[in-house]
Each structure stands twice: as C-alpha cells, then as structure tokens.
Amino acid sequence: MTAATVSPSRSRQALGRWKLPIGVVIALVVAYALLYGGVIYQSHVLSIPTTAAKALDQAQQQMINALTIGAIYALIALGYTMVYGIIELINFAHGDVFMCGSFVSWWLLTTLGFSGAISNPVLLTVVLILAFAVSMVVMGVVGVVIERVAYRPLRNAPRLAPLITAIGVSFILQNIVFVVVSNSLINSPQILPNPIIRFGPISIREINLFVIVLAVALMIALQAFITRTRLGRAMRSTAIDREAAQLMGVDINTTIALTFFIGSALAGAAGVVQGLYFGITVFNIGFQAGLKAFTAAVLGGIGNTTGAALGGFVIGYLEVLSSVYGYGQWSEAAVFGTLVLVLVFRPTGILGQQTADRA
Amino acid sequence: MTAGTDVAGTTTSAGDAPAILHAEGVTKRFGGLVAVRNVSFDIPEGSIVSLIGPNGAGKTTFFNVIAGLIDPSEGFISFLGERMVARSVRAWAEPFFWLAPSVVAAVVGIGLGSVGSRVGLDVAVLAAVLLLIVSLLTAIVRPPWYVRLLIRAGVFRSAKPNEVVNRGISRTFQNIRLFQNMTALENVLVGMHSRMRANLIDSAFRLRRHRREETEMREEGRRWLAYVGLEGRDDALARNLPYGDQRRLEIARALASHPRLLLLDEPTAGMNPVETSHMTALFGQIRSELGITILLIEHDMRVVMGVSDRVTVLDHGETIAEGTPEVVRANPLVIEAYLGKGAAS
Amino acid sequence: MTSMLASNPTIREARSFLRRHQSLSILISVGIIAALLPIVATVPPFSGFGNQRDFVGGFADAGVFVLLALGLNVVVGLAGLLDLGYAAFFAIGAYTFAYSASGYTGLDVPFWPMLLVGAFVAAMFGILLGAPTLRLRGDYLAIVTLGFGEIVPVVFLNASAFTNGTNGITGISQPNLYGLFGIHGFGFTNPWLYYFTVFGIIMLTTMILYRLQDSRIGRAWVAIREDELAAASMGINTVTTKLLAFAIGASTSGLAGVFYASKLATVTPDQFGFTVSFTALSMVVLGGMGNIWGVSVGAFVIYEIQSQGLKQLNNLVQTARLPTLHLGPVTIDWATINFLNYQYLLYGLALVLMMLLRPEGLFPSRRRREELHEVDIEPSEIEPSEIGPGALGGEP
Amino acid sequence: MKAIRLGALAMGSVLAFSACSSAATPSPSASGSAAPSSAASGGGLAVKIGIELPMSGGEAPNGVPAANGVALALSQIQVPGFTITINQQDDAVNGVHNANQGAKNMQTLANDPSTLFVVGPYNSNVAQAEIPVSNAAGLMQCSPANTAVSLTKGAAAVALRATNPSQIAYVRVATTDDNQGAGGADIAYNLVGAHSAYVLDDTQTYGVGLVAGFTAAFKALGGTIVGSASPPDTTTDFTSYVTTIQGLNPPYVFFGGVTTSGLGLFRKQMAQQGIANIPFGGGDGISDGSAATTSTFLNIAGPAGDVSTYSTVAAIHDIPNPTAFSSAYKAMFNTDPGGYSAPAYACAQVFLQALKAVGTGVTDLATLRSKIRAYVADPANKYDTVLGTVGFDANGDTTQHTISYYKFDPTTKDWAFVKQRDFVADPIPGLATTP
Secondary structure (H helix, E strand, O other): OOOOOOOOHHHHHHHOOOHHHHHHHHHHHHHHHHHHHHHHHHHHHOOOOOOHHHHHHHHHHHHHHHHHHHHHHHHHHHHHHHHHHHHOOOOOOHHHHHHHHHHHHHHHHHHOOOOOOOOOHHHHHHHHHHHHHHHHHHHHHHHHHHHHHHHHHHOOOOOHHHHHHHHHHHHHHHHHHHHHOOOOOEEOOOOOOOOEEEEOOEEEEHHHHHHHHHHHHHHHHHHHHHHHOHHHHHHHHHHHOHHHHHHOOOOHHHHHHHHHHHHHHHHHHHHHHHHHHHOEEOOOHHHHHHHHHHHHHHHHOOOOHHHHHHHHHHHHHHHHHHHHOOOHHHHHHHHHHHHHHHHHHOOOOOOOOOOOOOO | OOHHHHHHOOOOOOOOOOEEEEEEEEEEEEOOEEEEEEEEEEEEOOOEEEEEOOOOOOHHHHHHHHOOOOOOOEEEEEEOOEEEEEOOEOHHHHHHHHHHHHHHHHHHHHHHHHOOOHHHHHHHHHHHHHHHHHHHHHHHHOOHHHHHHHHHOOOEOOOOHHHHHHOOEEEOOOOOOOOOOOEHHHHHHHHOHHHOOOOHHHHHOOOHHHHHHHHHHHHHHHHHHHHOOOOOOOOOEHHHOOHHHHHHHHHHHHHOOOOOEEEEEOOOOOOOHHHHHHHHHHHHHHHHHHOOEEEEEEOOHHHHHHHOOEEEEEEOOEEEEEEOHHHHHHOHHHHHHHHOOOOOO | OHHHHHHOHHHHHHHHHHHHOHHHHHHHHHHHHHHHHHHHOOOOOHHHHOOHHHHHHHHHHHHHHHHHHHHHHHHHHHOOOOOOOHHHHHHHHHHHHHHHEEOOOOOEOOHHHHHHHHHHHHHHHHHHHHHHHOOOOHHHHHHHHHHHHHHHHHHHHHOHHHHOHHHOEEOEOOOEOOOHHHOOEOOOOOHHHHHHHHHHHHHHHHHHHHHHHOOHHHHHHHHHHHOHHHHHHOOOOHHHHHHHHHHHHHHHHHHHHHHHHHHHOEEOHHHOOHHHHHHHHHHHHHHOOOOHHHHHHHHHHHHHHHHHHHHHHHHHHHHHOOOOEEEOOEEEOHHHOOHHHHHHHHHHHHHHHHHHHOOOOOOOOHHHHHHHHOOOOOOOOOOHHHOOOOOOOOOO | OOOOOOOOOOOHHHHOOOHHHHOOOHHHHHHHHHHHHHHHOOOOEEEEEEEEEOOOHHHHHHHHHHHHHHHHHHHHOOOOOEEEEEEEEEOEEOOEEOHHHHHHHHHHHHHOOOEEEEEOOOOHHHHHHHHHHHHHHOOEEEEOOOOOHHHOOHHHHHHHOOOOOOOOOEEEOOOOHHHHHHHHHHHHHHHOOOOEEEEEEOOOHHHHHHHHHHHHHHHHOOOEEEEEEOOOOOOOOOHHHHHHHHHHOOOOEEEEOOHHHOHHHHHHHHHHOOOOOOOEEEOOOOOOOOOOOOOOHHHHHHHHOOOOEEEEEOOOOOOOOHHHHHHHHHHHHOOOOOOOHHHHHHHHHHHHHHHHHHHOOOOOHHHHHHHHHHHHHOOOOEEEEOOEEEEEOOOOOEOOOEEEEEEEEOOOOEEEEEEEEEOOOOOOOOOOOOO
C-alpha cells in the first residue's frame, strides 16, 4: 500500500478518534492568540494605542479572513490530494482548472445579466445553485477529459512523463484563456449581498460565512462519499493497491476518471467562490493558488483529504498572519519556508502516517 | 539501560562458532500484523545458511530488515560484532543538529544588527548560510564523529541499504531488479560503486585515478561476468538477457562489491531443474573459492538441502526449527508447515 | 535491436574511437558549429531577417539558454529529478556577479574567475535546497523546487537592504581581456566577443558533462533513475548522488547567470521568474532528456523560434494578406493574429504531445528511448509504507 | 516603468478611453503603424526612427498605442529631404516585457546605421538594460513612459552611463516619480486635509518609487505616515491588509501601484469591509480610464471607487488643442488613443524637430545620428509638442514638471480633472524637488 491514500480513517487511526477535534480547537485558540499578539505588536510598532476590545475585534476579523481564504485553498487542495492519492501524480493543471472554473461562473453570471448583489433570496438561491452546478459539472468534465487525453496513456510510463505532461496541460489551459478570453483582470459579479451577521460576540459578513460553510459542507460530503459509498470504497481500494483492486473487480479507469471528476468539480466550486468573494478573476490566478493549494496538500499529508483541508486553512492562516505582523511581502516565502520545514521534520505531513522514507 | 548505552552497545555473538552476523529477537510489525516475531539466529563465518519457509512466512521481510530496507520494531542485528540494524531511537531529533549552528549564527546576527552593526549582521547572515550547508552535508555524509555525537545524544539511526553494503553485505532480489537499460558490464560496474574512489574532480578532468580505476574495474567486471558464466555479454542490455542470465547477472553485480556476506533471495525461483542445479553449484563455488558467507532464502526445500550447512525454518514469522538439513527435514513441525496438518503422521 | 548495433564490430569501433577521443571530437564539432552559425545567418532567407551582428547577438543569448538546458539535463535527464525552480540558481549566479563587479558594492572582481565563483555559490544553494528535500519522495522535490523558484526572486525583491530591491543592481562591469588580442572591456556594441565567450563556456561544460556522464557518478545517476532501491542496495548513497546532480545542475545555471549578468549589465528580480524554468524544461524535454547534444540543439532551436521564428511568422502572415476565414460563428482574420501571444500555448502543447508521442525527445539518447518506450510497469521506487510483509514482490 | 500598465492619459478629454480598448487587436495597429508612415514623407535620404516597446501579449495595451502615436506623428509631419520609416522592435517575451530582449533590440537598432533615434522603452528595468547600450552607441532614445528616478539621477544613473559618462543618450517626456509622489501628497494634505496617511506599495519599481516620493513630500508638508504595507503584486486577497487599516482608521490611504497589481481589487475590498469612506489616492497607475471600460481601476473597484478616490497623472493637463490629436488618432487607427499615444507622439516630434535643425545637407548617417543626439541632449533646445513646450535638463529629464490631479466623478463614473501643479515653479516648501 502507498503512503498516499484517500482514506480518512487512517488519520483517525493515527490520531485517535477524539484527538483531531481537540487538536483543531487547541490550534484555533493558539491561532487566535497569535493574531491578537500581532495586532498588539502592530499598534506597538506604529505607537498607536489600541484597546484590548478593539484588538480582539481585529484578531477575530483577521481569523475570519484567514478561514475564508483558507477554505478556498482547502477546496483546491482536496483535488490535488485525491488525484495524488489515487495515481501518485502531481496534477499541476489543477490550479488552472480552478481558474477556468472562476471564468465559467463569470461567463454564466454575466450572460445571465447579473452584475451586483441579488436581494431576492429565492432568485439568489436559484442562481447560486445554478452557478455552482454548471461550473462544477463543466470543470469535472474538463478534468476527466484531461485525465483521459493527457495522463491515462502515460499511466505506466516513468514517473517523470506524466509530471511534465501535467505542466504542459497547465500552460495550455492558462494560455487558452489568455488568448481567447482576456489578458487582464476582469470583474466577476458578486451576487451575494454583504450584510454583517452577529452571533453574540462574533460578527461576520455573509460572504465569509457563506464561503466557510460551503467549503466545510463540501468537505463533509466528500468524506461521506469516500467512506460510505461503493464508489468511494472503490477509490480507496484503488489508491491502496491498484492491482489488487483490479483483481477484486474494481474498474480502475472509471474509478480514476471519477476521482478526477470530483477533484476538478471541487476546484470548479472554488472558482465560483473566488468570483463571489473577490469579485475578480484573471487568467493567471491558477498558478499561485494551485501552488499554495498543493503546498497545503503536502502540509496536511498528501493523499489525506482531512489533511488537505487542514493544510488549506494553515496556508491561508500563514498568509494572513504574515500580513498582520506587517511582513505581507514575505507571505509567499513564509508559506514555502513552512513547507520545507515540514518536509524536513515530518515528511509525511501533519496527518500522514509517520514513516521515514528510505532508499 | 539508558538509550545511550543501549544504542552504543555492541554484542558478542551468541553462537559458539564465530558468527559473522547475529540477529537478536528481531520482530517486525505492520499495523496489527506481525510479519516477523522474535527471530534470533547466527550465521557462522564461511557457511551457507538457508532461511526457508512457506509463502507468507516473513522470509523476505526479515531479509529486508538485514538489508537495511526496514527498521525492525524490536530487536537488532549486528554484523561483525557491531550493531548495524535496530529500531531507530529519536531519529526525529537529528534535524535539530543540522539547524543548531546556523540558528545560533542567525541569533548572533540579529543581535549585532539590533545594536546597529551592519557589517556584523552581514557576516553573521553569511555564516548562518555556510554553517547550514556544512551541517547538512555532514548529516548526509555521516562521518564517524558525527555518528558518535548522535549516539552520545541518544540518537541512533538504523543503517541504510548503502551503508549495509559498505559494511560488506550485498544482496540479490527475489523479483529481478537489474538496471534494465544498462549493459551487463555497466550493471556490474554499478555493483562496484562502493569500492570505486574516483570523485567528481577525477572524473571531470579524467585524472589518473579515474583512468586507472575505470580500466581496472572494467577488466574486473568482465572477469565477474565470466565467473557467473556470462563471458562476452558485456555490451548486452540487461533487459535483453534471458531470464536465467539475468539471475546470474544479479549475482555478478552483488559479488562485484566484494561482500563478506551474500544475501540471495530465492535465486532459483522460476528456473528449470538444470538451471537450478547449475545455480546451486555456483553457490558452493562462491563459498569455497571466494570464501563468501551466504544467506539463502528459498521456499523450495530440495534446493537448499544440498548446499546448506544450517537451515532455519520460518512459519508465520516465527522460527519453528533450526539445525542441519537432516534435522530440519525430520522435524514434524516443518513437514506440517509445508504439507499441512496431519502430513507428519 | 540496439544490442545488435552494440555488438556490430564497426559501430563498436566507432563508439570506442569516439570514447577515446571524445573531448577532442567535442572541441572540433562545437568549434565547427560556432564557425558556421554566423555564416548561415548571412544566407537567405535568414539574411532577410536581420543583419549578421543581430544574429550573432541572438546566438549569444541563445547560448545562455543552451547552458541552462545543459545543466537542467543533468538533473532531469540523467538523475531523473524534476527541478522546477531552476531559474533560482540562474538568479543566484547573476546576483553573485552583480555583487562582485558593480558600483552597488564598489567591488570590481574580474569576470573570468567569477564564472567559477558564481557556479560554486549556485551549487552551494543547490545543496542547501537539495539536502533536506532529496531524502524525500521524488515528487516532493518538484513542488519544493517550484516553491524555491518562487521564493528566491521574492527574497531578491524584498531584502532591499542587501539587493537594492525592485530596482535591481545596475552598472555591472563587462568581461575584460586586459589587452589580450588588443581587447579590453567587451562593451555593449560588439556581440562577437560575447558570442565566442559563451561558445567557449558551452564547449568546456559539454566536455565535462560528457566525462561525468560515463564515469562512476554518471552510472550512479542512471542507476538511481532506473531503480532507486536497487541502486541503494548496490551501495550507492542515493542522497549524496542526487545531491551531486542537483549541485552540478545548479552550478551550470549559476555559470549562465554570471555571463547573463555581465552581458546585460543589470539584474532585477523579475528577470528570473518561473517562465525561465519552464522554458528550460521545455528545451530539455523537446531536445531529448539525457542526451547532451539533443538538449543543446533543442535549446538553440527553441530559442531561435521564440526570438526570430514567431516574429517572422507574424510578418509572413501579415504580408501574405491571407483571406479572412469564416468558419460558422468563428471568424479568423489572419492579420489580427499575433503568434507571439501563442508561444506558451505552443510550449504546453509541445510538452504534452512530446510525452505522448515521442517521449524520448527529438534527439533521443539510446538509453532513454529504451526506457520510455517500455510498456511494463517499471519497479517503482520503494514507498515507506510499501514495505509491507512481502513488499518487493514478496508473499502477501 | 512597470507603471501605468493601462496608461496615464495626457488629456482629460481622452481620459474616458483606455489603451485597453485596443487590447483585443494589438497587432493590426502594430503592423498598421509601419504602413502609413512609410507611405508618408516624400523622397530623400532614407532614415529610420526606432520604436522599442512591448507590443505583444498582456503588454500590447501598453506598447501598441504608443507605437501608433509615433506612426501618427510621421504621417502628419514631414521633414524635407528625408524619407522616414519605422524600425519596430518588441521587448515582450512570452507576453511580458523582458530586459534582456530590450537590450538586444537596442543593439539591433544601434547596428542599423539608418536608425537615428529611438522611442521607448516602456518599463524601467528594460530602460536599465538599454541605457548602457544607447549610451555606448551614441543613439538618442526618448521614453514616453519611464518615471523611475534612478534612471537619470544619482549614482545608479551614472553607473548606467559608464561607457561615456559625459554623454546623455536617454531623455524622457514623463516626469519622475518624486514629483508625482509630491502631487499625491499635495492632494492628501491640502485637498483632503488629511494630516496622517497609511501607505502601501505593490513591491514593484513604480509603486515603491511613487510611495517613496509621496512619503517624502507628505512629511515635508508636516503629515505623518501611520503605517505601511507591501502586498506583492500577485496578491488577490487584500482582506487582511484592509482589516489592519480598519483598525488604524487613518484619514487617508495612498497605494503606489498599478491596476494589474490589484489596486482596484484593494479598493473594492475596502468597500466590502465598509471602509470605503476613507479617502484613497494613487498615481497614474490607476488613472487608466472610466468605469465603463473593462479592467480599468474604476471598473474593478466598482461602486467602491467613490467620491473620495483620487489619482494623479505625471503629465500636464491643459495641453494645446487636445481634441485635434484624439480625433486624428481615431481617424488613423479607428480606436481611441492610449495613455502613451501623446507622449510617444511628442517623442517623435522631438526627433523630427532635431532632424529639421541639424539634418539639412548631412548625408553621412553616423554623423547625423551623433548630431541629433547632441542636439536633443542640449538643455538649451525647446520643443513645441502635443504636450506643450518641452525641454530636457542636464540629466535628460523633461522640464515639464506639471502633475495633474484627478478625482473620481460618480456622475460620469470617470476621472474628473481637479487642478494641476508645476513642482518646479511652485515646489512643496522644504522638499528638495527635481532638478
């Protein structure tokens, strides 16, 4: 069996049923504290007095920022980690699938003639569902096509071949959009109204809430699919041992295609979210986002969906943290520095099984 | 005893004959499954010892432990009286040794910078980078003093395959793992890698050491090919050799590193009786002519009975019998393991 | 079939002759090429694209990419490691020279020794990056190098205290022959000097790389690429060997960086983005991984296509005044197409098609052809958790 | 400069239109630029004017309108005794400006004896690579767009002229970032009345230089910088920066950078987090056209680009007869002028006047080239251009130090001219302005 597996149960095995939630809570608290420290630090450096209440408020808002961007990274990271888990391929094109997804939703919403927020809740819901459905399906299909055309023929070739192909595909997608659609930033309609919602002490904007909840929901759905359904089991068995799975009557090609479909669909969803949250898209957002998402996947333990989600949030948090402490221009360095350190001290990532690589 | 002494401690062979390799209570678990359970045995110098057992007995796992591919869960293996393979202790701590010096330098640098010494800062930054490079290289080359330092700090890292080879153990694989797209001679030359000394500079500028070594080694390589019966096939690609020859080439490649102990993993698997007998003859030859100790894995008892001095039988990861072939053959447990319950009676 | 060739006596003769007089033959052939190129530039149709000096200047720049490709070939082609942050070492080499020979630091170290220093510094950083990551599974290397390639420009951009930030370092001094052949500073107007310099560098690099390729180290690289586990079990320290490949690749890149910096006389962080790494990778892949001649030619051809071919294609199409096509809804007005915009698209397509149809590249190395066309699953390098009871094809 | 990606507009009347409108079809205008000009002037000595700009990929919107400006100038102005054609070079590689390509192009132009003058480049780091070449070759180049101070002033500039330290071979019609930064500070302190400000830069040459200029001037005026940040130009998520600013709640935010670095997005996210009321200022990098045009700052900032958004343009606003130029341009290329069409046109005018002045009777191209360089480099000479009267000081910087101020006008959804200020005639007290 390979270290890379789509099964979440292993991580539970490694951590114990309750360690994960507890760990998450502790991590949240620590993260919050660090942000608070950052705010205080800044006001100290700029010698602008601030009150504890104000600082707490700030830290909370920054936490929300981190969770939101983290959610987007997490959604992309899931696709990476699933594909890696099942065919051990770094699908460099995945980031650009995400980019295409954002363009699909942009195209849909603009052709439907929406530009700003939709006040009518019913219409809003319908449009949202439509946007996500279309973008996810289209991107899913694109993902399957990519796999069929570019990766399947190379399944038994040396490792290097599909990796290079993946890079090629990434550039093809990016430049098709660049040449055909737009070579600069374009507005994407933000159809969600943006009021502040309050839960007791916590106040959060609707868009942030929407993004976080949606991402978490999709992740839970994915977990359920992988662990509960027959196809999910097929995916896991394929990930663990392709030959054996084949012997057990699992249709490898379909399973792998399915994996690509789901992964790409999630990236498509992330694309829609990007449009709704930032209100812009551009042909080259895929590269950076994809890079960070993959870092997230490795960080969480490549092949481990829970880990990928976690990694996504960690990356998002690191970016926010670096800007909170006033070192925003170093955020990328911080992200990749962390990656290297994790690989040195815990090669299998946060939730991967602890096994040192030999040979 | 403390980790330090535990790690540092070497052992004397339990057996009466001088043991070249000594395994003590070796156990390997995978998750819940126990592949090898508490196996201890000795390989006397200059003998041919066979490790046999039905499929799933854990022979190959044990083999991989010796070869340094897997760390045992418990127990250890010492070679020539020196602990070679054992469960790694505090391996996670090692990276700290790489980072410590440069971190110190960096801290000093920040200190100097904060007191406004720009030059000091620059120098310290430079020092930090250089120190990091040096310590990383040390960690990879692992000079003795570094290993000793680690042991004193209670860090023990089990030998890696290449280190096992350098200590004088070489192996073949059950499923042939030649370098398929290299020629037969090149395969053997790779086998000699650990003995060759030419470094980057020598090779880049074709210095004498490189030239001498290359000619010598190619000469010797051809001799090895001839020894296993592959004369004249130097330039044949490994992938184009017939199955039997590939097996022989693997042995030649293993011998090329001048091992003291040769590990053969089912070397006759998939051979016809004629090839098998030739192969078996070769083992005897290697032992008698080259004085190389051999550990042989087989699940075909008939193969080993001819050549082996001692036979150890594994079943479900446990030693169920040990001794001379005759003794083992007579052992009801063995017969049962091979032929199933009731066969003994 | 190759074995047949190999066993064919005359060819073996030729091979062994080449092996014996390899360096000489490299010197001669590279020399001939260097002499021919400027002449080719003066004959139609090339003479129509620009005058000889322009071509020579272009060749000098192409030489930089040839060097990059040669170095990357060691990492990707020989050792089989995917390095996506290759431009970082290019940048490090360039900045090294910028520091040691510009008004920014006030130093003025001569160009020639700095070639070696730049190579050395780049190699050091190669080790710095490789040492912690080369112990890991191969794929991690791809992503870590990619990240590293992103970080290095960021560092040069943001560590303004050390690097003059986004303005970069200007006024870098040119190579100088101190009156040898009556030449002093190379200056900015004469491309010939740079042309010959870069070809000299390429000549030496090629020679050394060839020698390494069929040495103990070269064999170890190929062995690791073919079957890392078996290589380790034959006593090869896979980490140091891979690190060596990585460092040599980096040093070649650093060498190119030094030359580049002194030719351009200015370095800024945004010259060393991922596009450089990607271009170099395309060159190696298209040229034929593992084949020194192949990647050199590949690099040269691709660079010329990029700097000359596409432009000429534009002119051709626009002067040809092709009729506008109406394919149903799609309308293709040839005059509006700027082929320069399609460059990356072409690279991407080329990479994919190459891998699918002709993975050994346009100019394959014998070994790579064998390897990349085998259909059976090659023994994948051992994964940590792969070592189960009876891993390595043992019993379940 | 990396600046002014989509162009600072020299004329209020043209301000509404953006270079981006020609983005869709870069090459027809690019190729078209050569055709009419060669047809233009009558017989005589055949000479060339070089154009060295990014013409392909994402940067076509920067280079093409400028190149068209030159072509327009050649078609309108004749120099008796000379046939002037264009030697067109493109410094974009893979659609991104490339310093090495720029230097190579400059050598190509220098190697062509009939090329007497070069218009370009567009980006500062390309200029850094080209100035040593043009300086060594004695070929005068005129940049319509570079505003980085270090190109003409200070030790760095001297290093660029290493080959012939005494000889100026690079002039520009755009004024430098320190003046433009001063303009931004002037707006913040005097127009808005903010006595403290939060500054951001996009880590790129233009943004950093602009913020440096702003900071110096703002402090000279007596203001304080409450904080600063440098989000990389690849940033899409500015929320954390916005939140920080929200906490500090400064009376003014100045962001040095260009629309493609995400300034519009930043403004949009300020609104999203409910602090659009904080006045926002930027340089000509954001005055790239009305909200009606895709990909402009105002277009991306959306409704957020509200009444309190300001920008400056490193060029004079009141120029002689603005409409004539834009209509002539539209007539020739049936698209509206880009931000740098007029400055490029002005560069061409400089060349043509120089040619008129020194060209008569000279047949040796080398002499002609050096004469023209000397003429343009001479601070004594003044030129009557589309930008008004222009001259170059000892460093090659334009003597036109006028900065125009613009403010977002919610009714027209476009920039509206506020005022302009000449920072030589009317400098900020206590601030050492150029020259």
